[in-house]
Amino acid sequence: MGKTYNIFKREFLSRVRNKSFVLMTILGPILLASMLIIPLLIEKYDKTREKKVAIIDESHLLGETIRDFQSYTFTIVTNATVDELSADFANSGFDAVLFIPNNIYNSNSVILYSNVWVDDALKAYVGYTLRRDLEYMALLKENVSAETISKVTTPVFVGVQKWNAKGETIENEASMEKKNIIATCFVSIIYIFIILYGVLVLRGVIEEKTSRVVEIIISSVKPVQFMSGKILGIGCVGLLQFILWIVLTLGLVAGAQQILFPEPYVPSEMPEIAETLGASTTPKIMTPETSTMDYAINLFQTLDGVNWPVMIGAFVFFFIFGYLLYASIFAGIGAISDQDTETQQFVIPVTIPLLIPFILLPLIISDPNGTLSVWLSLIPFTSPLAMMARLPFGVPYWHIAMSALILILTCALFVGAAAKLYRSGLLLYGQKFSLKSIVTAFRKS
């Protein structure tokens, strides 16, 4: 055990002290935080800067129904034509011009002029408002009463609720959506971690082979001791880096929010639409936007039906054992091949089993207890990801237990096999990586 600890210590310290580790640990959060902050900044900039839209309304009616929307303010211009505005657009004080032609009742089209890119939200808003108005007016023309129209145009809201086996409601749609997000997050974290640090194990083993340190190690310690020390050491490096990434990213985002958004940000509400024409219902075009951070906090606070202790416990377990399994496969590949370049091409085939649940994620989430999901969460190569995808939706305990047991046993088998290959790989210097060489390697040991 003492030797395994010494190996663990070296593998851990030599990497943590490495410049590239320090660099990655600092750059990672900066990159992640800026990915979170930059959209917020753009949003803030957009919200604070008012954009003026001139309406030239030849119908002399429809323009009235368009109210200010988000950062857009609409002004009906009567004393100028489109041509006049365009002639001196830069000095007109407008960002865009909405032209409602006289023949709108026949052509059903309007034009937005702008010297900047027109926001999709603006386009959707204008389109939606005018369509409703035109519908409304067409119906009025046919002598349909305003009351009937409002009845006819009432949108239907489809609420989704999830039942348990007894038919009791356990969650609503919003909660399901959040579970999707949680499942995707956990699966992505495990996937990235395994690929990133599994390859580090592969590199380490190849480095020992090319520098011939392997011969000294094998003459001093048992290969299993060495392999466990190495894989655990690198795993802890990864864990440390991940924790630092999360902590630093959250710190940076929180700090940036303090500086950039000192006042709590209140999302803009949708204006009432088509009031002038008497329509009473106001369907939503867009849901109000909240900031990413608020959303993340909200996500964990309001989620019902998730057993957090089991969820976190399972995450830690599948995170660690998923890594152990793939790390030992990578170590085995490193042990029987010589050159780094030659080995890189084997990384992709090995990670395909890992990729399958990642690609099938929507399917697993849509049917977390279906045959495919259950099988994927039992097969040890896919279970770390598949099980995490299923977990937020509730999984029978015996499924988790069985999946965990299979994974533990497979891990033990693969770490042992990697150790065996590490020893016998020594006798295979200069040989090409092939199925045959794996078989001989096993036979030689």
Place this chain on the structure above:
Amino acid sequence: MNIFFIFAYMIVSVQHITKCFAGTKALDDVSFEIPEASIYGLLGPNGAGKTTCIRILNQMIRPDAGEITIDGKPLRESDVERIGYLPEERGLYKKMRVAEQILYFASLKNMDKNHAKQELEFWIDKLEIGSWRNKRIEELSKGMQQKVQFIATVLHKPSLLILDEPFSGFDPVNAQAIKNEVIRLKNEGTTILLSTHNMNSVEELCDRISLIHKSKQILNGAVGDIRNSFAGNTYEVAFSGYCDTLSTTLTPSLKILGKQVDGNLTKLQIELMPQVTTNDAIQFLMKSGSIVSFQQILPSMNDIFIQAVEQHNKSEHGENV
């Protein structure tokens, strides 16, 4: 030197070791015994099976047949801690610093950390590497790396030291320094197995040798005995001043192989015919001049190596025909 060493003496006995790799024999019934506090040479051409033999001793691979005992007891897993192994292909972590690297390898041999630090100071002094103790391995020259590797091999005071080509990569001065250390370790009681192609160092250092060729052991014994057994009927006679070689050429009992005049001395290399004793020869040679010395010419280990290998090849060839 101290009590620890007295009890650490080790007798290694290799008995009838056979090992096959994928049908080809790497070692075929090899046996030898390394006495305590001695240097044992493991010789043989490239690919003879020396490395396989060493790896079996290090328990990196298991023999198919045969047994290895240490002080009469079968080899145990924990014995690796009493062995120091310097592989022919040196291996150090390029990014690690010298002292760190040596201490790491010592820790893998289960050596106490403080004891290891103490020993490290001793060796750093001894081999004068103090100025680069905190340098990374990749910054060192090959010879410097070899020194680091040597220290890493001996730091944990192994009872059995296995050295594979220990002097390669060293300049003559450093090679001598390492040689002196090897001799010192032997005198302090370490049992040493030396695998090398450098026959001069075999003559200089080894007490006993074993010659392995094509997986078979073809020579085994004390260096002196082996040289004597390979010595033919060749002798060197030195005469003071002039010697009359004419009469010698005419006699059927001996043959002149060579003649050198070295200042005041004339040296003749002669081969005695069968049934001619050295006394007969001396009596005969006395007539040619005044003899200063008469001694047997012993073959060098280099010659023995080549001769033994060639003989083995021939006899093997003969068997096949």
